[in-house]
Structure formats: structure tokens, C-alpha cells
Amino acid sequence: xxxxxxxxxxVAIYAGIxxxxxxxxxxxxxxxxxxxxxxxxxxxxxxxxWPENGSFAAYYTMWESVPGFARYIFNSFFISTIVTAIVLxxxxxxxxxxxxxxxxxxxxxxxxxxxxNMFSGAVLLIPLFRLMRxxxxxxxxxxxxxxGVAFLIPSAIWLLRTYMMRIPRELDEAAFVDGASHFYTLxxxxxxxxxxxxxxxxxxxFIGAYAQQFIYALTFNSKTEYMPLPVGLFAYFGRQxxxxxxxxxxxxxxIAPAVVVIFLLQRYLVSGLTAGAVKQ
Amino acid sequence: MSVQRSxxxxxxxxxxxxxxxxxxxVAYPLVDTFILSFTDASLKKTTNWVGxxxxxxIFNETFAEVIFRTFIWTFFSVSxxxxxxxxxxxxxxxxxxxxxxxxxxxxxPWIVPMAIGIFMWGWxxxxxxxxxxxxxxxxxxxxxPIAFLARGETAFWATIITDVWIGVPLVTLYMLAAxxxxxxxxxxxxxxxxxxxxxxxxxxTLPLLVPSLITMSMLSLIATxxxxxxxxxxTQGGPNGETTTMIIDxxxxxxxxxxxxxxxxxxxxxxxxxxxxxFAYFRVTxxxxxxxxx
Numbered sequence: 001x002x003x004x005x006x007x008x009x010x011v012a013i014y015a016g017i018x019x020x021x022x023x024x025x026x027x028x029x030x031x032x033x034x035x036x037x038x039x040x041x042x043x044x045x046x047x048x049x050w051p052e053n054g055s056f057a058a059y060y061t062m063w064e065s066v067p068g069f070a071r072y073i074f075n076s077f078f079i080s081t082i083v084t085a086i087v088l089x090x091x092x093x094x095x096x097x098x099x100x101x102x103x104x105x106x107x108x109x110x111x112x113x114x115x116x117n118m119f120s121g122a123v124l125l126i127p128l129f130r131l132m133r134x135x136x137x138x139x140x141x142x143x144x145x146x147x148g149v150a151f152l153i154p155s156a157i158w159l160l161r162t163y164m165m166r167i168p169r170e171l172d173e174a175a176f177v178d179g180a181s182h183f184y185t186l187x188x189x190x191x192x193x194x195x196x197x198x199x200x201x202x203x204x205x206f207i208g209a210y211a212q213q214f215i216y217a218l219t220f221n222s223k224t225e226y227m228p229l230p231v232g233l234f235a236y237f238g239r240q241x242x243x244x245x246x247x248x249x250x251x252x253x254x255i256a257p258a259v260v261v262i263f264l265l266q267r268y269l270v271s272g273l274t275a276g277a278v279k280q
Numbered sequence: 281m282s283v284q285r286s287x288x289x290x291x292x293x294x295x296x297x298x299x300x301x302x303x304x305x306v307a308y309p310l311v312d313t314f315i316l317s318f319t320d321a322s323l324k325k326t327t328n329w330v331g332x333x334x335x336x337x338i339f340n341e342t343f344a345e346v347i348f349r350t351f352i353w354t355f356f357s358v359s360x361x362x363x364x365x366x367x368x369x370x371x372x373x374x375x376x377x378x379x380x381x382x383x384x385x386x387x388x389p390w391i392v393p394m395a396i397g398i399f400m401w402g403w404x405x406x407x408x409x410x411x412x413x414x415x416x417x418x419x420x421x422x423x424x425p426i427a428f429l430a431r432g433e434t435a436f437w438a439t440i441i442t443d444v445w446i447g448v449p450l451v452t453l454y455m456l457a458a459x460x461x462x463x464x465x466x467x468x469x470x471x472x473x474x475x476x477x478x479x480x481x482x483x484x485t486l487p488l489l490v491p492s493l494i495t496m497s498m499l500s501l502i503a504t505x506x507x508x509x510x511x512x513x514x515t516q517g518g519p520n521g522e523t524t525t526m527i528i529d530x531x532x533x534x535x536x537x538x539x540x541x542x543x544x545x546x547x548x549x550x551x552x553x554x555x556x557x558x559f560a561y562f563r564v565t566x567x568x569x570x571x572x573x574x
Contacts, residue, residue, distance in 0.1 A: 016371040027400035030411045047414020093294035101291035118558045120506035126534045127309035150305035182290045230395030255392040
């Protein structure tokens with residue numbers, strides 16, 4: 001058969017996968033082993049890969065060394081959740097409008113939304129800083145939430161629009177014939193059917209918000225109690241004497257939720273990630 | 281069929297919240313950047329109009345070098361991402377046991393908070409005790425420890441490799457999806473005619489992958505050009521400015537030194553480059569789409 005491999009082909013494929021995944025996973029493996037090593041072993045030459053007499057001690061002591069740790073994780077989740085909620089509220093109606101109504105200028109407007117994707121918050125940081133200051137939200141959660149939302153809207157619109165375009169128009173028309181209003185149709189006909197698509201958008205938005213909350217938090221907030229995890233840990237990373245095993249332990253506890261999400265929702269993730277790669 | 285007026289109004293009502301939001305948070309700051317770039321805005325109370333002075337200053341300083349460096353950095357990062365991504369997708373596309381798990385294992389760099397992956401790289405690059413320097417020494421490839429982030433040239437490549445690492449999962453999964461969309465009967469027909477595996481890859485997979493390759497490299501180009509977190513966390517643009525890209529320089533000038541006007545002028549230049557990339561992207565993708573319909 002076409003897909004049967006000879007033994008040396010199999011060896012080559014697995015070797016290739018090993019090299020590829022080795023590159024991807026090396027920092028995680030090393031980071032995890034570091035979290036098990038006592039500091040004395042870490043700061044000794046020559047370098048040793050395996051943690052001899054390793055322990056999970058760093059996972060206990062880190063709570064004292066990084067006092068705000070639990071708070072940072074909470075902040076990360078809180079910010080990402082609010083960002084996701086706002087993005088969904090803004091994007092669901094907009095995606096429906098783009099998917100269903102072909103009015104004059106709709107193409108250009110969609111293009112304008114997508115063009116937002118090319119700017120990162122970093123480019124617009126100066127005016128955003130002034131804007132946040134004039135709103136009086138510097139050093140609050142809002143300063144980290146508001147810019148984040150704007151830059152997650154374009155991909156969310158694109159994804160959800162693609163999904164909604166696949167819902168048969170006949171459903172809308174049947175609802176109209178029965179005398180339903182536009183709004184009623186959206187709420188009672190489209191929303192329930194689009195739920196899987198909305199789930200995908202919610203997940204990818206949440207991950208985007210969770211992964212990219214560094215620069216706004218770094219620039220627009222200086223209060224320790226509002227810091228999300230990346231910026232909270234950055235303060236420890238930047239020190240002269242970094243306590244690496246505790247920093248790595250904290251990192252692993254911090255990414256645990258994301259890893260759980262990967263395993264639970266991987267099917268949605270891939271479809272969300274690669275939407276657009278394949279022509280429908 | 282003419283679109284009913286009430287329908288158009290309804291569509292605009294649906295769009296209004298998102299449009300307003302993006303106008304305030306993206307469009308207005310964009311305009312504000314252009315205006316600021318002609319002023320000497322800073323922490324001072326007064327702001328004066330200075331004309332092209334900020335731009336003159338940029339080109340008299342080392343900024344030309346920064347632009348050049350940004351392009352080199354971006355070029356290598358995007359190219360390596362594409363090469364590793366296509367390699368990874370090819371491997372993961374093979375019908376071997378365990379591939380579902382392997383696909384899952386490509387995702388972590390993309391899915392964990394960027395900063396945390398970067399911390400791990402920060403340790404790996406550590407000179408005295410880090411993994412890379414340590415392993416190379418144990419293998420006898422280098423004589424003494426190398427502090428990768430403390431030397432200009434190695435820091436430059438170190439930041440590129442970390443950027444590649446973060447970008448590879450997306451490229452890989454995108455290219456994998458594109459490979460799986462290639463009709464299977466093409467391969468079967470070639471196989472029947474006796475074409476070998478490499479021949480099929482070179483003559484079927486690669487040519488049919490070209491549109492996706494172009495699309496992904498353009499998207500990757502825009503994202504990489506905007507890359508901030510990696511360099512800022514690892515080197516803050518140092519040592520000696522050897523990893524200072526346009527974004528880093530803009531951040532330094534504007535947020536570090538509080539020279540909003542001069543920072544804005546730099547941001548305007550970045551926007552101009554990004555617009556060119558974006559324009560090229562739309563041109564290329566619409567041409568690809570038109571080509572497909574023929």
C-alpha cells in the first residue's frame with residue numbers, strides 16, 4: 001500500500017520527529033529538571049542534566065519567595081476571562097453581520113478590521129498610554145484589558161464569520177417567513193447553531209489573552225497586586241541573583257492550566273488555529 | 281435582489297460596537313501617533329510643534345542601523361520558522377503510530393504564556409550554568425563557558441532562535457492542515473505510476489504547498505516584525521544595542537526615556553513598513569485566490 005513504510009523509512013521518520021519535538025520540548029524538559037534541582041547543584045560546574053538528589057522542595061518554598069504568586073495567577077485568569085467576554089460580546093453580532101449581509105462597504109470594513117491585525121500593541125504604545133491616562137485607568141485591571149481586547153477582535157471576527165457562513169441561509173429565511181425579527185433570528189436560530197464555532201473563538205481568544213498579557217501589563221500597570229503572572233515573574237527573572245529552581249517551579253505551576261486546556265480542548269484548538277489554511 | 285434598507289441598518293447596528301471599539305483603541309491612537317511624531321511631547325506640561333525635527337534626528341542617529349538589523353533579524357527568524365515548520369509538518373503528516381500525540385506535543389510553545397517560555401530560554405542561555413553552554417562544554421565543543429546573552433553576536437542569534445521556537449507550532453500546524461488538504465488521489469496516481477516518496481514530495485506536495493507557504497510567511501513576517509517580548513525579556517536590546525530592533529528602540533525612546541515625540545516618529549516608520557507588508561499580503565493572497573478559480 002501507498003502508506004506502508006519500509007523499516008528504514010520508519011526509522012528516518014521517527015528520528016525526524018524526535019529532532020523536531022526535541023527542539024520544541026527541550027526548554028520544558030530542562031525547565032522541569034531545573035525546578036527539581038537544589039540551588040547548590042544548579043550553580044555548580046560541570047553541568048549535569050539529571051537532578052541528583054532532586055526534590056520538589058522548590059514547589060513549596062516558592063510560595064514564600066514569590067509572595068504574590070497566587071494573586072498573579074488569579075490576575076492572569078481574571079484579565080483573560082474579562083477580555084474573552086468583551087471580545088465575544090463585540091464579535092458575535094459583527095461576525096453575523098459580515099457573514100450574512102452584503103451591504104455596500106462591507107468588504108472594505110472587513111479588510112479594515114483585518115488590517116488591525118498587522119499592528120501590535122507595541123507600535124501604538126505611546127498613544128495608548130496617553131489614552132489610558134486620560135481615561136484614568138492606569139494601574140488598574142482595565143488598562144490591561146482594554147488594549148488587549150482590540151487586538152484580539154480581528155481574528156475572532158474572521159474565525160466566527162467563516163463558521164457562520166457555513167450555516168445554511170434557509171434557516172434565516174424560514175424564520176423570516178414565520179415572522180421572526182432580525183434580532184430574534186440571530187438570538188434564537190443562529191446563536192444555538194453557531195455555539196461550537198463560538199466555543200472555538202472563545203478558546204483561542206482566551207489563550208491569546210493569556211499568552212500575550214506582557215507588554216500592557218509591563219507598561220500600563222505598576223501595582224504589584226494587579227500584575228498578571230508573566231510580569232509578576234519577570235520581576236524575579238530580572239534580578240541579579242535569580243533563584244532559578246523556584247522561578248521554574250512557579251513557571252510550571254503557572255502554565256499548568258494552559259497544559260490542561262491543551263489536552264481537554266485540542267480538537268477545537270487545531271481547527272481554530274488552522275481555519276483559513278484550507279479552502280472551504 | 282436589492283438589499284432592504286432595514287437590513288442594512290440592522291447590519292450596521294450589529295457592527296457598531298466593534299467598529300466603535302476599534303476606532304477608539306486602534307484608529308485614534310494611530311492618528312495620534314502621526315500627530316505626536318511632529319511634536320516634542322514628553323513628560324513636560326507644554327508640547328511644541330517641531331516639524332520634521334524628530335525624523336531628522338532619527339536618520340542622523342544610529343537608527344538606519346537599527347532598521348537594517350530589524351530586517352536581518354526578521355528575515356532569518358521567518359526563514360528558519362518556515363523551514364522547521366515545513367519539516368515538522370512533513371514528519372507529522374506521516375501515517376505512523378503515535379502521530380496524534382506528536383501533533384499535540386508541538387503546541388506548548390504557542391499555548392503557554394510567551395514570557396514563561398522565554399524565562400526557560402533565559403536559563404538555557406545562561407553562561408556559567410545554563411544547559412546549552414554546559415552541554416557544549418561536556419561534549420568538548422567549546423573550551424570555556426559562553427554567556428550567550430552577554431555577547432552581541434550570540435545574543436542576536438539567541439533571540440532569533442527563541443522567536444523561531446515560539447512561532448514554529450503555528451507554522452507547523454498550518455502547513456500540516458495545508459498538506460492534508462491535498463487530494464489523496466494525486467499521490468495514488470503518482471504511486472501507481474511508480475513515483476517514489478521523495479519524488480512525490482518534490483513534485484506534488486511542495487508545488488501545491490506554495491500558496492500556503494507564501495500566505496504563512498507573509499503573516500509570519502508581520503508578526504515577527506512586531507516581536508517585542510522575546511528581546512525585551514532576554515536582553516532588553518543589549519548588549520551594546522546589538523539586539524535592538526525598531527520595536528525595542530521605540531519602546532526605549534518612548535517609555536524608557538519618556539520622549540513621546542521621538543518615539544512616535546519611530547512608530548510611524550514601523551507603521552509604514554507594516555503597511556507595505558500588509559498591502560503586499562492582500563495583493564498576493566487575492567492573486568492566489570484568483571489563480572485558484574481559473
